[in-house]
Structures are given as structure tokens and as C-alpha cells.
Amino acid sequence: VTPLSQEDELIAWLRRRLARAPGGDLAGDDAALLPARPASAAWAATVDSQIAGVHAPPGLDPAVLARRLLAVNLSDLAAVGAAPAYALAALAAPPGYDRRRFLGALVAACARAGVTLAGGDLVRAEVPAATLTLFGSRPAGGAWLRRSAARAGHRLWLGGTVGESAAGRHLLARGARLAGRRVDLPAAPPLAGSLAAAARRAVRRHLAPAPQLALGRALGRLAARRRGGVGGVIDVSDGLALDLARLCRASGVGAEVEVERLPAAPRFHGLAAAIDRDPLELALGGGEDYVLLFTLDPRLAPPAEFRCRRIGAVTAGRRLTMIDRRGRRPLPVVGWDHLDPAGGE
């Protein structure tokens, strides 16, 4: 089996190790499901880090970093259908870092999300790095969603647009800045009118992603009512193609993606051209979209309010295929490899 990325290779190695350890388990969903007795009291738990210079531009406002840290963790809970409940925060930062601004923003964002900040760890480090552990409970009337439940014949759905966040990352690398609620764009490339508006939205989308918790809960209710009807669910964090490959591998299936169905933000193609990027590469491999990718029995559809888009189908076999005007070809498994020294793109 070819590893999808250095990260996946390491996780596969770890899973083999764990299989030999007594009690070992690493199911590989976006959040771990911690069993309890009775099972109704089980928790979903997830951990994610944001490191300055890696996940966020150096010098980013600590409040923006805090909200982004919570958002990416909430997205993992959304992918298992959990309702967020508790957080533990670990903040490592150099002297002079505005920890109060970080923690104040985290507390406020937690309160808005119904999360209780229950503990944490504060340490010194050269580079600001924040790690959040988030616990979610299973909502009444809901079922846990798993990455491994995709079945051949299911339809493949996407909860929102892809590629916009990566366009925002490129703009930040070129000098875009968030100043309060205002986004200052770099001088190059020159952007005006609706393209400048699209660029500002892309930067905001990258720095302040909106996790799809309500969609996750709706899928959890659907899964509880129609056993087997809701298939694999994953949040698109490392790139649509890579996360689809993970979902398919966990479920033992393949998939076909109809490229022209991929939802894009308004003026996305024009923006991609302006920053000299292939829009399809951004959509398939850009990552950090934080939308849910999921499969459903063809007789089911997600609630219309979420405006999900059907982008393809789950197939027997293990192949990943993309379909466009030119025909069918293998889907390149591109995405963000957290362990690739070159940056993963």
C-alpha cells in the first residue's frame, strides 16, 4: 500500500505498533471516541495545534490565532457529529507574547461555541505554539459519524467550497494582513473591485474558518434514523484529494469526483488566475477548507439549508478517479503533508 503522505505513513506505522500493544487502538477518525459505561456518556476528543510560522503567519494577532485554534478543533468534532463541551488549552509562547489577548479571545470564542475551558498548561517557548484538546458529547437523537463507513454506491457530498482558504494563504504569504476586521491586500498582484473583495474573503476564510458543526449534527441525526444511510465523514483540512483518499482507505472503497461539480467561492477562478495558481490544484490540494466531506445512500440527501453539493460517487475497488470534460483520469492525491519539510504543497 503506497503511503498517502509522510504523515499517513507515520500514522500507519503507529497503528501497527498500537495493534500489538494491549488495549491499543487508533481508529483514525477526526476525533477519538472514548467509550464509557454507559455508552451514552462516551466522549469524542480531538487535539490540534497551531504553530506560528507553520499554520499561521508569524506575528499573527494572538486573538486571531486563538479563534483559529478553536475553529480547527471544532471542525474535527463536527466530523464525528459531536456537540462541543470542554476544552483544555496548552499555550507555549516567548516572553512578551500577549497571552491575555490569546486567552481572552479563546474564552470568548469558547463561550460562543458552548465550550467550557476546563484546564490547560502555560509554558515558555521560542515560537508561539498553541494546542487545544476539545471534548464533545453525542447529542440526543444523534449517532457518532465515522470515517470508515463509506460504501460503494453512496453519493459523495461536500459541505462547502474548497480552494478559497489556500488562495487566502497565498495572499498572506505575499503580505496580506488582517488589521482588526479589515483585510489589507498586498500591492502585488494589483486587485480591484470584485476580485479585491474575493481576495479579502479568501484571507478571512483562511484565518477565521467556520466549522460545520450544525451540518455534522444534522448528519448525526440522519445516521441515527437511517442506519447505514450515512457513510464516511471527514473534515477537509489537508486537501480534498488527500482527505478523500483517507476516507476511502478507511472504508475500503474508491471514489469518482466530478470536477465540474466542485463548489467554488464567487470569483474564485479569477482570483486564482490573479495570484498565478491553478484553481483545480487549489481546490484539490490546497487544504484548510474545514468543510465536511461525506457519503450518503443515494436515497438520502443532506438538509437543503446547508447547501451541500454532490460532487461524485463512491465506487467498489480502491481507485480514485476524477471526471471532467476531457474524460476520466486518476485523481492526484495532492494535499498538505504536515511532515514534509518542503511544506506539503
Add this chain to the structure above:
Amino acid sequence: VTPLSQEDELIAWLRRRLARAPGGDLAGDDAALLPARPASAAWAATVDSQIAGVHAPPGLDPAVLARRLLAVNLSDLAAVGAAPAYALAALAAPPGYDRRRFLGALVAACARAGVTLAGGDLVRAEVPAATLTLFGSRPAGGAWLRRSAARAGHRLWLGGTVGESAAGRHLLARGARLAGRRVDLPAAPPLAGSLAAAARRAVRRHLAPAPQLALGRALGRLAARRRGGVGGVIDVSDGLALDLARLCRASGVGAEVEVERLPAAPRFHGLAAAIDRDPLELALGGGEDYVLLFTLDPRLAPPAEFRCRRIGAVTAGRRLTMIDRRGRRPLPVVGWDHLDPAGGE
């Protein structure tokens, strides 16, 4: 109220912030107690980081870092009387870091401790930094232990020796190295015979602390049988004086410490002299001892097998006093301030 340290000051500020947020809570025990329905299924959760160059010598064997990371988190669970159950690991490391050695050692150590590694996060960073979140359940027949339950009239107990770990840290700073199971001592100061043996034990104690889980569970059983008999419990991580001050502040009490009762490792005073350190300063403020500090009703005692030492008493009022041959004087609140740029010592 004078802040105990920059870290305590920031946590106090955060607690005030949380008190205004709906659902906010930060009880400040070593592990957060996450309520569930039914209450018997509640979890204790804790998070702690180990950062190369801050908590561990740069270049430390990744396997040693992994075991230390688990040990310091287990010590927090010991302090609330929990039985460890699940872990989530976040590892940030530069290219070339031996992640498999780290994760392999973590898996093996988790298995020995009865912990299931259930998830995590792997990212790139300039400096190795590992964060572990650990979940513990309440053992049958046990009660949760709290930092805030010390009462005037209780006796003050210590689960093991203090100061040895800090001596080990000084030896590491002077060039001591762990090579497999062997400890290589630095050329200066010259140490031989029983002093060299004491130095090797100190280095091992620092790098491979032994969390007092069995003692924590025994105190939890005692607390379940004798309501109010078991008082405040905390693990000594930042220094006996600072952690005692935290326990007393959480409980609204004071304490007297009989300095000559403080348990010390064999040849500790000779070792402190050889490395030119005041043994009392090491014992009171050295930190990273990972022994339990707790208070008990005077009619109770911890099980003899744990060889705990009575070191003083809890008093009314808020004063912290030390008693030695010269008489009584204020206990200096010395310890490891994680947010002090000078290093906290």
C-alpha cells in the same frame, strides 16, 4: 492578593474572565474534572507539554522525552485520584526528528500504564515540542481528590523526597547525559563512590520521574470512606513551596512546614554541596519532584507501604511558615515560574 508567580497571576486573570463567561469554570486542580450524566462516568483530564530546551535538555533521546511526557501527565491524574485511561498526543518536531522512536516509546509506556493512545496531531516545528492530553476515570470505590479541600488542623504529608530532581537538572545543565540506561556524569564537579551514585540517581529521577498513581488511588479510597478526612492534594511539579502555596490558597488556609522533616534522597545533602547548591532551596523550590503533597485529618494516615512523610500541619489564616532549629520564619514562596523569562528559579 500577591500573585505567587507570573503563571499564577495569568491563571487568576483567566479565572476572572471565565467567571464572566456563561458556563465558565477553571477549578484549578491538577486535572480538570469533566462532569457527565451519570456522574460516575465523569472524566478527569489533564494536559502538559514538554519542550526541548525548556523542560528537557536539547538533543534528549526522543524515547526519554516521550516517557517523561507521559509521566508528568500521569502525576496530574494521580493528584485527583484518577485511573489513567486514554491519551491524545500532539507532536511538533523538525524534519529529521526521530518521530518513530518518540511514538514507539510513548505507545510502550502507555501500554505499561494501562493507557490507550486514542488520537493525536503531528506537525512540523523548529523545536521539538510534545503535548499530551490524558484522561482518567474514577476507580470503583474511590473519590475524586481536590486541591481545595485542605482544612486547618489537618496534617501535611509528602509522598516522597524533594530536591533530587532539581539536582539532576543541574547535573544535566553541566553536561550529564543519559546513554541507554547508563548515566554519564560531567567531569566537573568530580564525583565518586556514593556521591556519583547519588548523582546518577538524581539525573534518572529528573528524566524519568515515577508518578504516584497508586498513592493517589489509595488516597481516593480513603477519601471515599472518610468524607472530609482527606484534604487538599496536589502534585509537586513547580516546587514544594509554590505548590503548597497554591494548595493553601485554593483551600483558604495556611501551613507550617517542619523543615527537618522534609524527606531527602540518600546522600542528597552531600550531592547538593558538591554541585554548590543549597539543599533547602532545592527541596523547597527545585520542582519537578512529581510526588504528592496532601493533607489528612490527624486521625488518619496514608497506607504505610507508600512511606509518606508527615512534614507539618495546616493552619487557620493564610500564612505559610517554616520551622527549623532557628525557630519560625515565613516560608519563601520559591519555585518554577513557567512564564518568567529568567527561567523561574
